[in-house]
Amino acid sequence: MITQIIPTIRTRLLLLFCLYLIVLTSSCSLWHSKPQNKQIVLPQTEKVAEQVPPSKRVQLSKYEKGLFMLISYQQKKDSVSLQRGMAVTVYSDAERIVLLTNRHLVKHGKIKVWPWMAEPCTATSCQKKYTATPIALSKEIDAALLEIKGLPPIPYRQLSPTQPKPGTPIRLYGQPAPNLGTITSGIVSAYRKVSGQGRLMLSDAFTTPGFSGGGVFDDKDNLVGLITGRTQDKRGGFSYIIPSDRLKNFFDTCPKFKQQKQ
Numbered sequence: 001m002i003t004q005i006i007p008t009i010r011t012r013l014l015l016l017f018c019l020y021l022i023v024l025t026s027s028c029s030l031w032h033s034k035p036q037n038k039q040i041v042l043p044q045t046e047k048v049a050e051q052v053p054p055s056k057r058v059q060l061s062k063y064e065k066g067l068f069m070l071i072s073y074q075q076k077k078d079s080v081s082l083q084r085g086m087a088v089t090v091y092s093d094a095e096r097i098v099l100l101t102n103r104h105l106v107k108h109g110k111i112k113v114w115p116w117m118a119e120p121c122t123a124t125s126c127q128k129k130y131t132a133t134p135i136a137l138s139k140e141i142d143a144a145l146l147e148i149k150g151l152p153p154i155p156y157r158q159l160s161p162t163q164p165k166p167g168t169p170i171r172l173y174g175q176p177a178p179n180l181g182t183i184t185s186g187i188v189s190a191y192r193k194v195s196g197q198g199r200l201m202l203s204d205a206f207t208t209p210g211f212s213g214g215g216v217f218d219d220k221d222n223l224v225g226l227i228t229g230r231t232q233d234k235r236g237g238f239s240y241i242i243p244s245d246r247l248k249n250f251f252d253t254c255p256k257f258k259q260q261k262q
Contacts, residue, residue, distance in 0.1 A: 066092075066155050067116035068099060069175045070132070070213060074109030086175055086214035087113055087132070087146060088223065089156040090251075097154060099146040100247070101213035102228055103137050106144050113148060116173060116181045136254040141198065141242050142228045143250050157215060159244040159251070160222035163201075164188045169219050170203060172227055172239065174211030184211075189238055201225050201241040216241050 066089035074081040085105045091098035099113065111132040132146040164170065168188045176182050186205025194200050203216075207230050216225040224244050231237030 065116065065173075066157050067173050067181075067215060068113040069116050069179065069181065070101060070105060070111065070113045071178075072106050072109045072111045081109065083109075084175055084178065084210045085212040086116065086173060086210070086227070088173075088213075088215035088226070089154060090145075090159070090223075092153045092156045094153055095149070097148045097151055097156075098135070099132060099148065100215075100226060101144055101146060102142045102226070103144040104142055105213055106132075106134050106146065107137060111146060113146070116175070118181045118183065136250075138250045138253075141246055141250060143226060143242060143247060145254060157223040159248050160218070160224045161244075163191075163243055163245060164218050164224050166190055170205065170224065171217045172203070172205050172207060172211060173214045173217075174207060174227070175214075176208040176210045186239070191243070194240065197228070197240070199243070199246065200228070201243045202238040203241055205239050207239045211239070 068087045068089070070085045070087045072083045072085075083105050085102060087099035087101035089097055090100045111134070112129040113132050114129045130148045130150060132148045134144055135147045136145040138144065166188050170186060170188060172184050172186070174182050174184070184205045184207065186203045189202045189204050191199060192202055201216075201224075207214075207227060211227045212229065214227045215223055216227060218224050225241035226247060227239060228242050229240040231240070
């Protein structure tokens with residue numbers, strides 16, 4: 001009886017040992033196996049963008065925002081007076097494009113504009129510059145309207161019918177260095193009456209020379225103002241912005257221009 005039980009026990013122990021080896025081997029193989037590379041599924045728009053060369057992407061989108069870089073220059077006897085800034089499209093049709101900018105940029109000299117881009121400007125992308133002609137200079141605010149021809153109709157920006165409240169996030173577009181578009185952001189800090197300029201919007205968004213005449217947009221992409229300057233303050237200070245309600249008053253007084261809804 002005992003001799004029959006001993007082989008049975010040995011057999012069972014042998015089976016358990018083999019099962020243990022199988023489990024141990026499979027665990028080791030799982031631990032040391034390399035993870036499989038999963039294919040990342042991109043949204044359809046990103047797939048399409050990947051197939052378009054970078055040069056073509058710039059070409060297709062450079063007029064999309066309706067923003068332009070600007071230089072104005074005046075030849076003097078021994079030097080050239082040069083100013084750098086921005087302009088934003090506020091009207092466009094088959095005959096002309098109307099841009100909004102600062103009066104102090106364009107009241108003297110010749111004016112050239114070209115599409116704003118956040119990518120570094122190349123000889124090809126910045127080769128074509130358009131001559132702009134002033135059609136209205138405001139006497140009340142630092143604003144002017146320019147006209148350019150030779151372009152097909154492009155998207156333009158409507159002035160926001162309401163003013164953003166303090167604390168509202170905003171974006172500012174500029175040209176701090178020649179041919180280099182830049183975006184900064186901040187909030188509407190306050191509204192103040194500034195000596196010689198009237199009621200302005202103040203923002204903590206950082207700006208430099210070259211941001212003058214740039215459009216200011218809220219998080220819904222509404223045109224809420226126009227950059228006009230910055231406090232002369234070593235601590236950084238605030239950016240000065242002409243609010244859209246004052247810009248609308250300027251538009252209403254211009255006989256050569258009336259903004260129409262798109």
